[in-house]
Amino acid sequence: MALELSCTRAEADQxxxxxxxxxxxxxxxxxxxxxxxxxxxxxxxRLKILFLLNKEGELCPCDFSDILEMTVPAIxxxxxxxxxxGLITSxxxxxxxxxxxxxxxxxxxxxIFSRLQENKKVA
Amino acid sequence: MALELSCTRAEADQxxxxxxxxxxxxxxxxxxxxxxxxxxxxxxxRLKILFLLNKEGELCPCDFSDILEMTVPAIxxxxxxxxxxGLITSxxxxxxxxxxxxxxxxxxxxxIFSRLQENKKVA
DNA sequence: TCATTATATAAGCAAATGCTTAAATAAATT
DNA sequence: AATTTATTTAAGCATTTGCTTATATAATGA
Numbered sequence: 001m002a003l004e005l006s007c008t009r010a011e012a013d014q015x016x017x018x019x020x021x022x023x024x025x026x027x028x029x030x031x032x033x034x035x036x037x038x039x040x041x042x043x044x045x046r047l048k049i050l051f052l053l054n055k056e057g058e059l060c061p062c063d064f065s066d067i068l069e070m071t072v073p074a075i076x077x078x079x080x081x082x083x084x085x086g087l088i089t090s091x092x093x094x095x096x097x098x099x100x101x102x103x104x105x106x107x108x109x110x111x112i113f114s115r116l117q118e119n120k121k122v123a
Numbered sequence: 124m125a126l127e128l129s130c131t132r133a134e135a136d137q138x139x140x141x142x143x144x145x146x147x148x149x150x151x152x153x154x155x156x157x158x159x160x161x162x163x164x165x166x167x168x169r170l171k172i173l174f175l176l177n178k179e180g181e182l183c184p185c186d187f188s189d190i191l192e193m194t195v196p197a198i199x200x201x202x203x204x205x206x207x208x209g210l211i212t213s214x215x216x217x218x219x220x221x222x223x224x225x226x227x228x229x230x231x232x233x234x235i236f237s238r239l240q241e242n243k244k245v246a
Numbered sequence: 247t248c249a250t251t252a253t254a255t256a257a258g259c260a261a262a263t264g265c266t267t268a269a270a271t272a273a274a275t276t
Numbered sequence: 277a278a279t280t281t282a283t284t285t286a287a288g289c290a291t292t293t294g295c296t297t298a299t300a301t302a303a304t305g306a
Binding site for chain 4: 043045070071073074077078092094095096
């Protein structure tokens with residue numbers, strides 16, 4: 001890939017470009033972290049799971065399978081990704097695993113939930 | 124797919140399951156819309172583009188290509204998705220197309236930007 | 247201990263994603 | 277009119293994603 005390292009537009013504002021690069025560099029950790037959360041929540045099934053956990057407190061894979069009309073393994077795999085990312089956690093009660101949101105783990109998500117619950121125009 | 128239509132757990136709270144289904148049904152439009160926005164913003168390149176547009180007002184594909192060190196067609200294809208979704212719009216000035224955020228199109232995104240700019244702990 | 251139940255994991259596969267390179271538009275310049 | 281520049285579009289391809297089915301693990305109960 002022979003990438004042009006510089007915009008050849010005569011009007012290109014080099015100071016702006018430098019500033020932008022610096023902005024990204026400064027926020028790269030946040031961008032990376034938030035990007036992962038958004039990618040997880042950007043799947044409709046996972047968004048529903050997160051939304052329901054926010055509303056109901058805790059639910060088990062079997063519940064989600066029933067509510068979302070999906071197989072348990074499909075649910076389980078979505079849950080795993082969110083657990084790996086630290087968004088949700090589990091509590092065992094006998095054979096049943098109850099999942100819940102890890103509070104304070106994502107203010108971004110909480111902002112989304114409040115919007116969803118208010119049923120506001122979101123986009 | 125022979126899907127069990129009901130959780131067989133003895134402890135399954137049928138009222139809760141019904142309530143959850145209803146919750147999703149009520150919010151299905153919002154969930155769908157917000158899900159699409161999150162899926163778009165859940166790509167690191169697109170998140171950076173949106174973030175920079177929020178900060179700088181407007182930028183052209185050539186700028187992004189330079190800043191993000193990616194080919195112009197790669198940028199252009201990301202831009203197209205966001206334009207199709209109504210998140211961004213363009214203004215032509217000669218050969219150059221300046222892209223900018225469609226204001227008020229996603230409060231969710233605006234919430235994310237403010238968090239990114241404050242460089243707060245996001246997740 | 248053996249079967250049942252709840253969940254997780256693994257392997258396989260089709261569809262979606264995100265890049266690449268090449269070609270097409272559109273506007274400006276010569 | 278021909279060339280250059282900015283951008284888009286298209287085709288191709290490797291990677292990722294999200295399901296499926298089959299199997300493994302863990303806890304309960306007969």
